Amino acid sequence: MNGPSFASGGSTQSRRSKVKQRVMVVLLFIATYSIVASVGVIFATITYQGSKVVFQPQYPFINTAFLTQTPETLHVYKPRATENRLLEKQRTRIQYEQQLSPYAGNTLEQQTEILAQLEILNAEIEELEKQSQIGEIRLSEAEFRALTDKPSLEQFTYENFAYSAGGIGPAIAGTAILVVGSIAIALTLGILCAIYLNEYSPHGRFSRWVRLSVLNLAGVPSIVFGLFGFGIFVLFLGWGVSVLAGWFTLSVMVLPIVIASSQEAIRAVPNSFREGSLALGASKWTTIRTNVLPHALPGMLTSSILSIARVAGETAPIMFTAAFALRDQLPWEGLSKWSDFFFQGVMALPYHIYVVSSKIPQNEYTLRMQYGATFVFLVLIGVFALTSILLRIRIRQKQRW
């Protein structure tokens, strides 16, 4: 008697719990893939719009002009007659659209009629826009200056858009200079410091305190480092907005990360390696050189590549210390003496993106620069980050002690 009822009770319960489990798993699935999808949307839109700028159908398939030229102001002339007619039509369209609203008090027949007229109007507007595009003249800054007789303003309307012509050459060069210098400083200081802290310093209170504060500094917002760099390098030491100030600000920013991850890489080397070497009579430095560093180096390398991505990607620390919104020379051009190289401001890709996304309007003339710069930047960062992740996976597989 009891058997069947027990079984049936158990089955309903298990069915309910099965449903519950399935619902829960679906929810978790949605959470996971909503992250994947939203980032995918960001990648996809920027890649789609940006690749139109950076790639081209003819040889050499990459728009080298965009990658090497300096950013310039774009000057646009449009035929005035067409523009005026276009404006008029657009005004009529707005009137029609207002009449379509329920408050305008039109009957249904009237509304359908308006709709039909709207359709005709839209077609006309499209045609006019095409004409306007054919008649339009786009000039870069150099071409505009070279022009002796400018198109007459009676026949043409004139607009200009800052940063929209030319390319991002100086920004790429500036970012490269900033990254190379600051990473060199940060890695030298950071790795040497990590070796001392792990291998030499007595494992006492001081060393623990240093470790703790380094870990905590790694989480300090980058803008605070920017503030510090601006105050001490740019103003207090009087270097001005310069490459040197940028190098030091950025390297101070990544130092805690480099130290912490280098320490971790060194700590991951088993103590038996050191003891074995010391037991054979090797000195401390020999032990470090032959038995610790070779095993810790891959880990340090990974972290250093990750910090390259961080340094190249940060905008806040260089906003006031190293970056110019516009500089129409490459960093090695126009220097009167060699030391000027360190005391010049440079353009940098992330800051350039900030400038073109917030300081200029968004329209068909500016989109090229906006998406082009962001796409190139994303590709650069992506290469660094991907290398670091792949390296890490490789090291994890290789290092089994």
Added chain:
Amino acid sequence: MSTSANRRFEKTFKNLFQSTAFVTICILGLIILFLLKEGLGFVGSYTESLREYRSSGLEYVDLMENKYRDSIELQNELTQIRADWIKRLQDDRQDQRVIQQTIGDSEFSALFAELRETTLPLGAYLKEKRDYVMHARNDSEEAIFDQAYLEGLQSDRERYDSIISQLAEAQIALTRELAVFQTGQKGLDRRLQKAEATALAYSGGVIHHLESLSAWKADASISEFRALISFFTGRHWITASDQQDWYGLLPLLTGSILISAIAMTIAIPTAIGAAIYINQFASKAERTLVKPYIEFISALPSVVIGFFGVMLFGEWMRTFSNMDAFAWLPFFPIEERLNAFTAGALLALMAIPTIFTLTEDALENVSNSLKEASHAVGATKLQTTFRIILPTAISGVISAVMLGFGRVIGETMVVLLCAGNRIKIPEIDLGGEFLFEPVHSMTGIIAQEMGEVVYGGLHYRALFMVGIVLFLVSLAVNYGAQVFAKKFTPKMR
């Protein structure tokens, strides 16, 4: 090789490492010292500025101005009510003539015509006084605000008293009329009641106001501590003003907190959910693909995310909010495309990889024997996950959430580009409209205003104070996360 040469060699290396470590630690220590030095200078300068504000009598004028501003605000509110009333009637498709009859153009305006007339002389009086003070503040190189000057400022108090008492009478009259006036529209009547209460409070507050004016003293001292407190509790951040600069942290702090709260509300469930899914339920192929992908997001530069917000996401949100299907939501449609929600939603993307990675690590570290034991007593996979594995790993999860919060509150570029940058304390209401208001933040203000400050000036130091606050918050969050992770680590392994 001789041992002494060897030893020297050894020593050189040790010294090299030691000195580098020393230099590095010094540099890192220097950051803290420099921040503190520049920031603490603020307290002194701000005290000085506030003292001058008081001794020059500008505070006195501002005290009087409060009453004027309240009166103007009340008038504006009444005008607004009238405009809204007309709009409602129009929306109900009433005829223009009917509207005029119901509202009674003259009648409603007459309600506060007297108020308007009595406010006018007050405005003129205040302008006179303000010019007097500003003239002295701007022109004298060495500011001397002596007894004669102050007497000049306070000389015609009787005139002010009579203006104010007239104004108070006008307010009482208004109160009486508002008590009987009805629009017949529910929401508007409630607003009228509110206006009535405001008018009543106004006339009631006059005596207290006049007393506080009499009690005001130009030489009453302001301590450094008061200045510091007024930095942390000040409701205004006004710089480069022609009268008095105010450095109040509150609008920036609340903006930062609002944005972070939105970001964490989105990030915590999705990131932890994703971590649980990837760790417990995902297939091996999913795991190897999705995990590095989400980790990769952490390398995504914030300026790119901000760029996406400015170019597309903000506009998408606005279009979305204008759709008819969402008209029933009280906070839709939104007005500004760049607001706290836009910034918060995008910032969630920056917190997610941190929370995900650390949570996943914490789940991974839970001993397998616990899982097996749970399965052995007949628990389902779901029960095992939520009743055994998650509670065991909870300390790791909490510390992950804290670190994610640290990342969000210190983020600059997304906030600067997408939050709308309006310096205003968000007014928390039940409808949720405050979620879609433009706000400013602590990180954003530094990035926006640092370029225009004078080295060593008050504004410069104020930004360093904000930097110190950010620094301390991030230290606290980081340290808390470490302590949490250590303290509550399960003993069984």
